[in-house]
Amino acid sequence: MTFDQYKKSMDGLKPANMLPQLLQALWWDAKGQWDQSHKITQEIHSDEAAAVHAYLHRKEGDIGNAGYWYRSAGRPVFKGTLEAEWESLVRELLNSE
Secondary structure: OOHHHHHHHOOOOOOOOOOOHHHHHHHHHHOOOHHHHHHHHOOOOOHHHHHHHHHHHHHHOOHHHHHHHHHHHOOOOOOOOHHHHHHHHHHHHHHOO
């Protein structure tokens, strides 16, 4: 799936079942469903999940918790906009499929 196809999928009511869970989580986040996104993300234990978890807490404004998750992911705190971080995470996850 390309990034443009992923963005187009947001016209639907729910993410495609074939999407990996972290891409589903970011899909829900983009639809304004932070809680659903967080619920999915916190059940996955990987560096990629920690990076998504960090983004979600940064978006929430919980910078301390976000910092913990960035460290867990082995990444620096993202310095760009939330939108840029979301896109970066989606592109990374699409490329790892």
